[in-house]
Amino acid sequence: MKEQTPLLIMEGITKEFPGVKALTDVQLNLYPGEVHALMGENGAGKSTLIKVLTGVYTFDEGSVTLDGKSIRITSPLEAQNLGISTVYQEVNLCTNLTVAENIFIGREIIKRGRLDWKEMNKQAKELLKTRLNLDIDVTKLLSFYSVAIQQMIAIARSLQISAKVLILDEPTSSLDQNEVNQLFDVIRKLKKEGLAIIFVSHFLDQIYEITDRLTVLRNGEWIGEFKTNEIERLELVSKMIGKDLNELKSGERRTSNKAFERKRPFLQGKNISKKGKIAPFDMDIQEGEIVGLAGLLGSGRTELARLLFGADKADTGEIKINGSMANLASPKQAISNGIAFCSENRKTEGIIGDLTIRENMILAMQGLQGWFKYIPRKRQIEIADEYIKLLNINPPNPEQLIKNLSGGNQQKVLLARWLITNPKLLILDEPTRGIDVGAKAEIQKLMLSLSKEGMSVLFVSSEIEEVLRTCRKIAVLRDHKKVYEFENDQQITQKDIMKAMAGGMT
Amino acid sequence: MTKGFQLDSKHLPLAATIGLFIVMFLFGSLRYTGFFSTQVFLNLFIDNAFLIVVAVGMTFVILSGGIDLSVGSIIALTSMVAASLTMNAQLSPALVIPLSLLVGTVLGFSMGCLIHYFNLQPFIVTLAGMFLARGLCYLINVESITINNEFFSFMASTRIPVGGGNFISISVIIALLVVVAAIFVAHFTKFGRNVYALGGSEQSALLMGLPVGKTKILIYTVSGFCSSLAGLIFTFYMLSGYGLHANGLELDTIAAVVIGGTLLTGGAGYVAGSVVGVLILGIIQTVIVFEGTLSSWWTKIAIGGLLLLFIVLQRVIVARSKTTQTSIASH
Amino acid sequence: SSSGTGGQTDSSSSNGAGKSSDKLVIGFSQVGAESEWRTANTKSMQNAIKDAGHELKFSDAQQKQENQIKALRSFIAQKVDAIVFSPVVETGFETVLQEAKDAKIPVFLADRAVDIKDDSLWVTFLGSDFIEEGRKAANWLVEETADTEGDVNIVELQGTVGSAPAIDRKEGFEEVIKDHPNMKIIKSQTGDFTRAKGKEVMEAFLKSDGENIDVLYSHNDDMAIGAIQAIEEYGLKPGKDIKIIGVDAVRGAFEAMAAGKMNVTVECNPLFGPQMVDLIEAHLAGEEIPKRVAVEESMYTMDQAEELLPTREY
Amino acid sequence: MMKSKLFWPIVVLLIILLINLFFDKNFFTIEVKNGYLTGSLIDILNRGAPLLLVSIGMTLVIATKGVDLGVGSVIAMAGAVGAMTVSGANGDSLVPLFTAIAFVIAISILTGIWNGVLVSRIGVQPIVATLILMVAGRGIAQLITDGQIMTVYYDPYTFIGGGHLLMLPFSIFIVAAMLVIASFLTRKTAMGLFIESVGTNPEASRLSGINSKNILLMVYVFSGICAGIGGLILSSNVASADGNNAGLWYELDAILAVVIGGTSLNGGRFYLMGTVIGALIIQSLTTTIYSIGIAPEINLVVKAIVVLIVCLLQSPEFRKKVFGVFNMKQTEKKSKNEGVSIS
Numbered sequence A: 001m002k003e004q005t006p007l008l009i010m011e012g013i014t015k016e017f018p019g020v021k022a023l024t025d026v027q028l029n030l031y032p033g034e035v036h037a038l039m040g041e042n043g044a045g046k047s048t049l050i051k052v053l054t055g056v057y058t059f060d061e062g063s064v065t066l067d068g069k070s071i072r073i074t075s076p077l078e079a080q081n082l083g084i085s086t087v088y089q090e091v092n093l094c095t096n097l098t099v100a101e102n103i104f105i106g107r108e109i110i111k112r113g114r115l116d117w118k119e120m121n122k123q124a125k126e127l128l129k130t131r132l133n134l135d136i137d138v139t140k141l142l143s144f145y146s147v148a149i150q151q152m153i154a155i156a157r158s159l160q161i162s163a164k165v166l167i168l169d170e171p172t173s174s175l176d177q178n179e180v181n182q183l184f185d186v187i188r189k190l191k192k193e194g195l196a197i198i199f200v201s202h203f204l205d206q207i208y209e210i211t212d213r214l215t216v217l218r219n220g221e222w223i224g225e226f227k228t229n230e231i232e233r234l235e236l237v238s239k240m241i242g243k244d245l246n247e248l249k250s251g252e253r254r255t256s257n258k259a260f261e262r263k264r265p266f267l268q269g270k271n272i273s274k275k276g277k278i279a280p281f282d283m284d285i286q287e288g289e290i291v292g293l294a295g296l297l298g299s300g301r302t303e304l305a306r307l308l309f310g311a312d313k314a315d316t317g318e319i320k321i322n323g324s325m326a327n328l329a330s331p332k333q334a335i336s337n338g339i340a341f342c343s344e345n346r347k348t349e350g351i352i353g354d355l356t357i358r359e360n361m362i363l364a365m366q367g368l369q370g371w372f373k374y375i376p377r378k379r380q381i382e383i384a385d386e387y388i389k390l391l392n393i394n395p396p397n398p399e400q401l402i403k404n405l406s407g408g409n410q411q412k413v414l415l416a417r418w419l420i421t422n423p424k425l426l427i428l429d430e431p432t433r434g435i436d437v438g439a440k441a442e443i444q445k446l447m448l449s450l451s452k453e454g455m456s457v458l459f460v461s462s463e464i465e466e467v468l469r470t471c472r473k474i475a476v477l478r479d480h481k482k483v484y485e486f487e488n489d490q491q492i493t494q495k496d497i498m499k500a501m502a503g504g505m506t
Numbered sequence B: 001m002t003k004g005f006q007l008d009s010k011h012l013p014l015a016a017t018i019g020l021f022i023v024m025f026l027f028g029s030l031r032y033t034g035f036f037s038t039q040v041f042l043n044l045f046i047d048n049a050f051l052i053v054v055a056v057g058m059t060f061v062i063l064s065g066g067i068d069l070s071v072g073s074i075i076a077l078t079s080m081v082a083a084s085l086t087m088n089a090q091l092s093p094a095l096v097i098p099l100s101l102l103v104g105t106v107l108g109f110s111m112g113c114l115i116h117y118f119n120l121q122p123f124i125v126t127l128a129g130m131f132l133a134r135g136l137c138y139l140i141n142v143e144s145i146t147i148n149n150e151f152f153s154f155m156a157s158t159r160i161p162v163g164g165g166n167f168i169s170i171s172v173i174i175a176l177l178v179v180v181a182a183i184f185v186a187h188f189t190k191f192g193r194n195v196y197a198l199g200g201s202e203q204s205a206l207l208m209g210l211p212v213g214k215t216k217i218l219i220y221t222v223s224g225f226c227s228s229l230a231g232l233i234f235t236f237y238m239l240s241g242y243g244l245h246a247n248g249l250e251l252d253t254i255a256a257v258v259i260g261g262t263l264l265t266g267g268a269g270y271v272a273g274s275v276v277g278v279l280i281l282g283i284i285q286t287v288i289v290f291e292g293t294l295s296s297w298w299t300k301i302a303i304g305g306l307l308l309l310f311i312v313l314q315r316v317i318v319a320r321s322k323t324t325q326t327s328i329a330s331h
Numbered sequence C: 001s002s003s004g005t006g007g008q009t010d011s012s013s014s015n016g017a018g019k020s021s022d023k024l025v026i027g028f029s030q031v032g033a034e035s036e037w038r039t040a041n042t043k044s045m046q047n048a049i050k051d052a053g054h055e056l057k058f059s060d061a062q063q064k065q066e067n068q069i070k071a072l073r074s075f076i077a078q079k080v081d082a083i084v085f086s087p088v089v090e091t092g093f094e095t096v097l098q099e100a101k102d103a104k105i106p107v108f109l110a111d112r113a114v115d116i117k118d119d120s121l122w123v124t125f126l127g128s129d130f131i132e133e134g135r136k137a138a139n140w141l142v143e144e145t146a147d148t149e150g151d152v153n154i155v156e157l158q159g160t161v162g163s164a165p166a167i168d169r170k171e172g173f174e175e176v177i178k179d180h181p182n183m184k185i186i187k188s189q190t191g192d193f194t195r196a197k198g199k200e201v202m203e204a205f206l207k208s209d210g211e212n213i214d215v216l217y218s219h220n221d222d223m224a225i226g227a228i229q230a231i232e233e234y235g236l237k238p239g240k241d242i243k244i245i246g247v248d249a250v251r252g253a254f255e256a257m258a259a260g261k262m263n264v265t266v267e268c269n270p271l272f273g274p275q276m277v278d279l280i281e282a283h284l285a286g287e288e289i290p291k292r293v294a295v296e297e298s299m300y301t302m303d304q305a306e307e308l309l310p311t312r313e314y
Numbered sequence D: 001m002m003k004s005k006l007f008w009p010i011v012v013l014l015i016i017l018l019i020n021l022f023f024d025k026n027f028f029t030i031e032v033k034n035g036y037l038t039g040s041l042i043d044i045l046n047r048g049a050p051l052l053l054v055s056i057g058m059t060l061v062i063a064t065k066g067v068d069l070g071v072g073s074v075i076a077m078a079g080a081v082g083a084m085t086v087s088g089a090n091g092d093s094l095v096p097l098f099t100a101i102a103f104v105i106a107i108s109i110l111t112g113i114w115n116g117v118l119v120s121r122i123g124v125q126p127i128v129a130t131l132i133l134m135v136a137g138r139g140i141a142q143l144i145t146d147g148q149i150m151t152v153y154y155d156p157y158t159f160i161g162g163g164h165l166l167m168l169p170f171s172i173f174i175v176a177a178m179l180v181i182a183s184f185l186t187r188k189t190a191m192g193l194f195i196e197s198v199g200t201n202p203e204a205s206r207l208s209g210i211n212s213k214n215i216l217l218m219v220y221v222f223s224g225i226c227a228g229i230g231g232l233i234l235s236s237n238v239a240s241a242d243g244n245n246a247g248l249w250y251e252l253d254a255i256l257a258v259v260i261g262g263t264s265l266n267g268g269r270f271y272l273m274g275t276v277i278g279a280l281i282i283q284s285l286t287t288t289i290y291s292i293g294i295a296p297e298i299n300l301v302v303k304a305i306v307v308l309i310v311c312l313l314q315s316p317e318f319r320k321k322v323f324g325v326f327n328m329k330q331t332e333k334k335s336k337n338e339g340v341s342i343s
């Protein structure tokens, strides 16, 4: 495709936020019929570049050329009209509207001067079915569905626009394999149709599977543009973060579990259930044990986790902590029992947007201490700095508002919030969502070392491979029911788990 | 009612409100002679026609997550303008009506612009609008102006029989038309859906490429227009313009809308609900009057009490059935 | 009660005449309870009706005309024998009064008039004449300052902007003093008929004009009482350094006058309940009664205050 | 951040004061008159005391994304209760005074709990929940005073709102005290953090183990107390209780003060000092209107205009458009971010 001229050219793009230089002299060339990856650590500037392109932010310097015409887009609406269709990083839909409305709003079908809901529902349903083979009730409110489903819907919306350029900012962050495959089929089709696609993801496999070329950013600077099949993984990673990491490849699989010998159980759940959410299940978690939860979309992993944390009230069942009855009716009680829960839904259940990194970090800790024992400011800053270093959060300024952080950095702050309470059981629902390779490795290491110190972890992840690497025991959920529990010994393979998830064995 | 396929849980607050209204009406009928009559029921509409119209406008504002405190004053201003134009300037109603309708529309539009372009908080902008409109009334005239003009008297006194010796006024017809139009706009036009989206999440609406600015401005313009229309109805009702008309009406309106099941945080609610909300306020007033033994202060306390009764019952009913809702939905 | 069936008749006069002796159902729609005066008026009306052995249907409009109209409508729906009401505003009652007339229910206006051409819509208006009160106040001042040469600087505390008493009391007062060039209203501001505001505004007046204020004309006694406190705190002698004129003649005013802190208050008598009941009975008995009946009112000065104070009911 | 929030309100306040100076040469002079410091500035503080108190309470409520419409009625009730308690008393034993204060605080706490429970436990939307008290409260107040204006003949009572301490009006000290308490609670304990987090994202706060219910309850109680004391000052200042008119429309002025002070009605960050400035702006505006002899008919118009000016000055977009280059870069980006981050 070299000979043809780029469809979209961004040159010398510079964007500065108060205190943060997000982009400096960044360039991007996008050809029709290619899938172009934006690569970079958390906070590298990927989303900002996209937001600048689609007119969410205005850039300070630089130029954008589309179809040879120089343009300056001032609003997402304008971008759409120019044929740029975008899925932003966080799910940006309206939870108070139905799925169908979310897909069609802005481009409603009008018949005889009125919106034609029948038609729109019909089309929405088949769009999801045919394109993403997702069979859900499109007349339910968006808020009824899990983040993953919401992400699929966001994608569906973007596909529904007839566009020249399709931008996908971490669309796969909380999808699992099947959905990803679905998405990729679609992308390939669109590619054939000559669309230019920008694709952001922290999963290298996905990058190598789907993209043709990639542009690498590091702290807002343009590092280079490469053909995907011409650049080595390690080279790419080192381009992104400046240091190479073999430790990631030499998967730590099982090493941890070798070291692990049974201690006394920390949490014992007996036929816990919640009507319409999850069928009665038992759950034992040993001290220092890392338990994985695997399952397909909407299989009920999050529900299960929420029940153990008291985020939702269980209808039946009892929970023992350290052998003695515990009443986990509310998060507060769960926390005071040494349980922590890092939600998969960082935007609505995680960050407190208007507060600073520091305040977000110490929140849970402070909640535990009650409002009168205020952690002295000096101490707060120490804690914040410590974890900013530990998780290398960027920008490393405790007083930055969290809503101004990049997605991955927000995730790290939330992780810090819970680590600070040093819990006995840490429930992580998709904790590595949107976190770059380096950080992911760090977090996995952290989990393992903490578990050695006796902290148990309940680990929900869409990446089976990640689960296999870190977990000692793996529970599989299907259709809101706990169907299987593996001891994670040498024999278990991804296949077995896949089978269990899909219903191959029982 | 409007969109057949929606979840019951979404209609629930509305259903609860209607139910409570019926209960209240039965209670009144059992307790007071002359209460259980079609006319008493119709009077609810006759006496509250203007409130229904403002409530409709306010519903859009609140659905979008905003608020409009200027409605009461705009009613007063409209009545004042209408009165002075008719009586002092001796203009014909054919001119007076459109001019007075312009009053609120222009005010609303300007407030909308202030809110959008300088992104100011609706509460404050409309509060300023409230002061301004009242102030302008006094600039026109501190005294009340009686209107004696055939057209206005006609609008005021014409009774449309609805059988059984019962009647309604022209204003009621206007109000009902407005309601129907509003329901259509809310559910079957782009604008309507944009309003809901805006209330759901302004940021998302923006990123989804919806015309946030236009919608916002239009919303406050609509509300302003409704206020002016209500102002005219009020003028028909009072046959006078007066600076102190509709004092504190904004709170009644907001109350009506919220009782009608609309969330002040925006994004959820129904126009029809607001109508029921108005009727509920109206019936509270009626019951108080029929009680006829309450001293001035007990009147206030009773109104508060009945409000409480409604809201708490409503909450309880809704909460009861919400328990089956999905955890993610509840927040 | 007789209300259920009572009204359903063809000619009101015959039925009215029949009823005049026995128990009547009287609907009374009051403006609100915005002032002491109003409360006294309400009490007087309620007691009078009860004492005469009639049934009272009372409704408080909370200062809202729309409420008042609702109240009148429901009185009609309840088919009361007579309606008494004090309009929130003079204007805008045609429609509902017409309905009352059609239902053959006689309407009696209390305290405030309505401004409607067709005076067949109501039987009579019993109440004070606010303009006259303004004149009385001014006349007193004219006599009082007859022998002072030089300017008389007056500050005025108005009632609620736009309210009938405020407008009329201002009008009446100005009407008189305009013939006396030496009398100047140097400041005029609303005090919303309340003590707190009266005090606050007076403070501001004193700040800006201080010593050269000679007279305070306050549209009601409450504001005057508030102002008196302000004057004292400012270090002047109310009643001496600054002459103080109030309207209403509430007890508070008499206390102030007895203490020599206030010079005069123009009575605006709220206690016309019995008078009203007599009118109603008379009308229903078929007697002819005038369209306008004035409440007998006078004016009280410092020197009378002492002995009258105990006799004041409000 | 905090600074930039305060800058424009202060500017406006100064402008208003300067306008006064133009009409009254010795507006800023503070002289000793019969033993007390007197002067317009002190008057403004003194008169503004009740509004200041109410606004301080309101700030915390608004920070939780709520609003308290009941304050006006609470003022009336407090005044009524206070006046009634001391109505019998005369002479100068201090016992009645303190019983009165105790009763007032008790009833304000009650009202606070009432609102708080409705909002936090039953989950009624704040504006309606407090509307109930707004309506019923006045009724109760009048019930207590039996619709009369209750006059107090007991001198110690008048000290609260009329007395002096160290040559200054006593009410100023009350305000100062409440301000200190509020700042302490919110800055020296975790209260402020919790309020802001609950106000910004209740669900996330719940999942972080913060008991938002009690936080809500607490802010409404605090707001109640502030209003109650404010009512005490008002009624003591005129040595009487007026159930119907005391504190009328205070709720709106208080909200106005809070917002002018830079706190957003969407909850979250709050600025007590900003609120204080806001309240002072409103009070000096009122005083100005009175003292420079503006015709009562146009009071409201003036008020409207001033309010708009303050808000516009605080809006980065406006400053950008009007003052052009004036610290352009700064505001331009800020506004852009806000453009999308408000929700």
Ligand SMILES: Nc1ncnc2c1ncn2[C@@H]1O[C@H](COP(=O)(O)OP(=O)(O)OP(=O)(O)O)[C@@H](O)[C@H]1O
Pocket (backbone or CB within 6 Å): A017, A018, A020, A021, A022, A040, A041, A042, A043, A044, A045, A046, A047, A048, A049, A089, A394, A395, A403, A404, A405, A406, A407, A408, A409, A434, D337
């Ligand atoms: N509104 C804002 N205000 C201030 N700084 C911002 C704002 N938005 C982004 N930034 C900063 O710009 C930098 C780039 O952020 P961006 O979201 O583009 O990173 P990213 O590459 O998308 O990271 P991730 O992979 O985690 O999504 C970050 O340091 C972030 O803190």
Ligand SMILES: Nc1ncnc2c1ncn2[C@@H]1O[C@H](COP(=O)(O)OP(=O)(O)OP(=O)(O)O)[C@@H](O)[C@H]1O
Pocket (backbone or CB within 6 Å): A135, A136, A144, A145, A146, A147, A148, A149, A174, A277, A295, A296, A297, A298, A299, A300, A301, A302, A303, A304, A344, A462, B326, B328
């Ligand atoms: N395919 C689906 N069809 C219907 N409802 C679904 C589907 N997927 C999820 N849901 C609903 O969304 C909610 C979220 O499910 P939940 O998040 O527990 O599943 P999960 O295993 O955590 O999936 P995720 O990977 O999205 O976290 C549940 O209430 C479920 O009923």
Ligand SMILES: [Mg+2]
Pocket (backbone or CB within 6 Å): A046, A047, A048, A089, A169, A406, A407, A408
């Ligand atoms: Mg990003």
Ligand SMILES: [Mg+2]
Pocket (backbone or CB within 6 Å): A146, A301, A302, A303, A344, A429
């Ligand atoms: Mg999940």
